[in-house]
Amino acid sequence: MSDVSVGNGVVVDCAGVSRTYQEDAVPVHALRGVDFQFARGDFVSLSGPSGSGKSTLLNLIGGLDRADAGTIAVDGVAVNALSESELSDLRLHKIGFVFQSYNLIPVLSAQENVEFIMQLQGVAPGERAERAVESLASLGIGELAHRRPGELSGGQQQRVAIARAIVTHPVLLLADEPSANLDSGTTEELLKLLRRLNDDRGISILTATHDPMVMGYAKRRVVLRDGAIVEDSAN
């Protein structure tokens, strides 16, 4: 299936992953025995039509949902075997999330949003402020540190979300439709940014998307249809 060699270590290893939902008592097979590996430092786009299973796979890898069958390992940790608390810790320490609708805390400034996740990790106040400022500055929005999400454009909010996701140095950045609410110009800026993070810092990025532009910036393209991987190719 996969023609991509896994060098530099495996961050995600999915084997025979299935997930079935019950909708109005009708089983919907979102994933059917998916095998998927994701190498450290890779930038992979998961694409496919609506209902193909890309978001489901992203959620399973992110520990937001549980597979009915198969195994998922993130950075060597078997996600299936973890309790809810352990999953929370896994997400907090190893995975960065970027959501379609940014999902920033509206009452916190950009810097505080970035700091917040480090507070959950128990990082000392001085250090987290320093890292938050650094992270925002590296994404080109340092001067917006004290603005709240409502005072930022969509693209700026998404950058804050990325800053929040990478400030903890996760082994994996999961982005679910990160460009869905952005115009094409902003999307391109965002993708350049993600690619730069991937190239320069080696941040592993897995994104679910409909957007061909996103697929174009990824190093590897995985296409799902009806809960199965139908294409897996390098860009």
Place this chain on the structure above:
Amino acid sequence: MAEAVAAGDAPADSARPLMPAIAWRNLWRNRRRTWLSAGAVAFAVGLTGFAMSMQAGMYGTQIDSATAFFAGHVQLKRQDYIDRSRFEHTIDDVTTLVRDLESRPGVVAVAPRVEAFALASVDDRSFGAQVLGVDLERERRTVRFFNRVAEGRMAEQPGEVVVGSALARNLSVNVGGEVVVLGAGKEGGVAAMAATVTGIFNTGMADFDRSLMVAPMAAVQEAFGLGDEAHTLVARIADVDDSREVAAALNADLPPGVVARSWQAALPEISQAIEVDALGGVLVYAIIMLVVAFSVVNTFIMTIFERTQEFGMLRAIGMRPGTIMGMLQIEAFFIWLLGIGLALAVAGPVVFWLSVQGFYLGEAMSELAGQQLFLPDRLHAKVNAVVLLTSPLIMLAGVQIAALIPSLRIRRLRAVLALRAE
């Protein structure tokens, strides 16, 4: 431009814990709802605090009228006199005991009383009466009853007596008239005493006015064959609220058979009436607080409903349900704090004013209170630790529980579904 903000260039307030800041700012996402919730808390705390302060003031007056008026804060009797009320069950060597008691911590004054039952006669009219022999000087330092009479003056010398208004009417005797008292002495002989009525008291309390007559203790002791003996010692203590503790301390060192009882034990009907009234108040306060707690539950149901997606995000980035619930608890605490602030701002001055100025009882009530019960014409609010802390602390617990109930849903929240919530 980004590089303009150098790493480490953190604002001064960056060390501030974020959780309380988030909780506080979250309150203002829906100002109207926050003020409504805080207002409800303020209403409950203010109203119950006001009512409790008035209740405490009223109880204080009630206790004062029941104890400082006649019965004393602490009473000492022989246990067998309490059990059987036999005339011969007297406390001996009273003069020494009274002096000893007045030297005990917390005791301000002690007055001995002889209590005899006899037939009071004027011409051909006879009625049963309780003859009370008192040391007038000590009584005046202990209770208010003996400070004045409605007509005439107190009985100060042997051969003088004051009688209750109803008894005087029944005997058809006025000030200056003569009453003959006949009873049984301690040794079983006839006790007889003739006295001139120097005054008539009118307390408005049937038990006193209908059957009580008061004479100097020495005269009653002599007439009824008693030595340095009395049936009851009544004590005034520094703080009526300490009556139980003072009675317990006195009981540690008393002559055999003599017991000291707090006013609550000596006057259980007063104590129980206050407890029943207080219980009624507690029920009303509980209902008020319950209603307010439900409004807080409603607030947090709406909060959780509106912020489901946000909670989903927080779960997704690794925040545990307990931490999210903790944040909501802080929000509830801030609502309580706002409510307390409002209550203090609105009810505080009113209660303070009522504690200083008092509540005028009205002309008719004032006359009754002043002339018959020797009470002031105003009821004052009383502010103490119980009044200040009870309703705020109960409301605090209520608000926190009210916020906790809907937030328990967060424990079952699935991030993947919550993130899709609108």
